Amino acid sequence: MLQTHLSHQRGGADHGWLKAKHSFSFSSYYDPNNMGFGPLRVINEDRIAPSMGFGTHGHDNMEIITYILDGELSHRDSMGNQEKIPAGEVQKMSAGSGVRHSEFNSSDASEAHLLQIWIEPNVHGIAPEYEQSPLGDLPQANGWRVIAAPNGEWRGATGAMRLYQDAALLNAREVDGARERSYELGEQRAAYVHVAMGAATVNGVALQAGDALKIWDEPMVEVKLDAHAQVLLFDLPRE
Template identity: 55%
Template sequence: MHTIRRSHERGQADHGWLQSRHSFSFASYHDPQHMGWGNLRVINEDRVAPGMGFGTHGHRDMEIISYVLSGELAHRDSLGHVKTIPSGDVQRMSAGTGVMHSEFNHSASQAVHFLQIWILPAQHGIEPGYEQASVSDADKRGRLHCIAAPQGQGGAVALHADARIHAGLFDGDESERLELNPRRKAYVQVARGSVVANGVALQAGDALLLRDEAAVALAQGQDAEVLVFDLAP
């Protein structure tokens, strides 16, 4: 069973320096029909203008993942991390008992395009933490590569949540099938390009929400970058 969430149906925020699309209710965008999927709570597609960024702000009890599609994002937090997140990298910040952080685009000419993802943790009150990993195009070419998982299995960044995130690049004849537990939920997000997922044609920004499904099957990609979430029900 699946539900299609088209790109134009998402919430939208225009702050001048920040253009954001919200897959689920976030900030001033509220839609009781779209409050999350399983333990996936937020997917924001953000574009940050050159020389701009998010000022220091706080979070608690959330697994926050940043996946950079183009440009570079500068990260600073109250745990002492000062990092640059380039295109292709995945960052996981566990807010736990509380963390302050900021994100900034130091480029004078290039916007940063990234996905901000929030997943509900398996338990509250954990110690805050940070992890970052580089994922090459070769890792993702024509396959779904696990980029985040409980305990960081297989080199993925470690999630303190019952969830796995896979990323893949698909073009031409490349295809992939990811087996699922039908008792769980899954979510397919097309970051760019186009792809057919479980027989449904999806464009950049579109998503497919799955339940009671035994697999995700991807094919007929055209310069597609796709994230697939395996989620607690």
Template identity: 55%
Template sequence: MIELRAGADRGHADHGWLKSQHSFSFADYHDPQHMGFGPLRVINEDRVAPGMGFGTHGHRDMEIVSYVLEGELAHQDSMGNGSVIRPGDVQRMSAGTGVRHSEFNHAKDRTTHFLQIWIEPAERGIAPGYEEKHFPEAAKRGRLALLASPDGGEGSVTLHQDARLYAGLFDGDERASLQLAAGRLGYVHLARGTLTVNGRALVAGDALKLAGEPELRLEAGDGAEVLVFDLPR
């Protein structure tokens, strides 16, 4: 099964300071056909206006991954962490038994464009945790770099779920493939550019859901920045 989730059909919210597109049901956007995929529960493409951000708020029992495409995002949380994440950085916050945090764009003249990803953990009630790592463009050029995994392999951040997240940059003849074990799900989200995945042409914002496919094949990219998820059912 290969199913297209067209970027143009995503949910949309415009709060003035925040413009967000929802791949899955979130907040006031509800679509029973798009409640998640395996443990992948949220992919929000957010644009935060200069000098604005998300005030302090709480979460529980969710693995929250932030991936910055443009600009900077300042993070503070109740665990005592404070940092600024930029393009190439991957941040993982395990909400566990409960955490409060804020995210702000402190720039005066630049919008922050980032992806907010939620993955349900394999176990509820774990201790909250935080991790952040940088992945340079060279690590993603023409290949899929492992960003997040259950064992922190290849320098990735650690997820409390049997899920793996990859990112790649593709242009021209650059191509890559990813094997999917029997019973696994694949989800491809194209953040920028154009890309062909298993023969399907994607534009920015599009996604593919894959089940029963043994392999993902990525090719014919033009300015493509793509996230690929290998997920349990």
């Protein structure tokens, strides 16, 4: 079964310094029928004005992934990390028993464009963890970049970021090879495919940036990338 979740159907907020689109219920956007997809709880597309950002705030028991599309983010947290995250890199925090952090646009001239992703963990109270990597340094499995997976391993690929959930986050970009990708979806699994940039056709459905496709009871995910497209695939336990 296929179900589209198009960009214009997302919630949103405009705070002046922050323009956000919410794929699922978040903050002032609330839809009881759109609280997430399996353990995937948040995909926020944020555009942050120059020199602005999120002051110090806390999280616990959540897997938090920051995917930079354009610009650069400055990160500081209670684990002692002080990092710059440029476009083309991904950061993952396991908030666990509790972490506090801040995020600011590093530039005083250009907007920062990013995705904030939250995945509910299947263990609680662990010590917080931090990882960061360029996309190109992450392992590949059948042409897909494996960003995060249980124990950092997925379908024979090792060295991904560790995800405390029976789920995986994968990426497809033209730069990594051919524009067509196939992905076998296991039994009792579902996929959420989000077009982060550009355009792509997924299982015959044409999608633009910000669009997504929910997939279940299908054996394969077939993706055709347009030039410069970036696609995220979440392999999730079926509810």
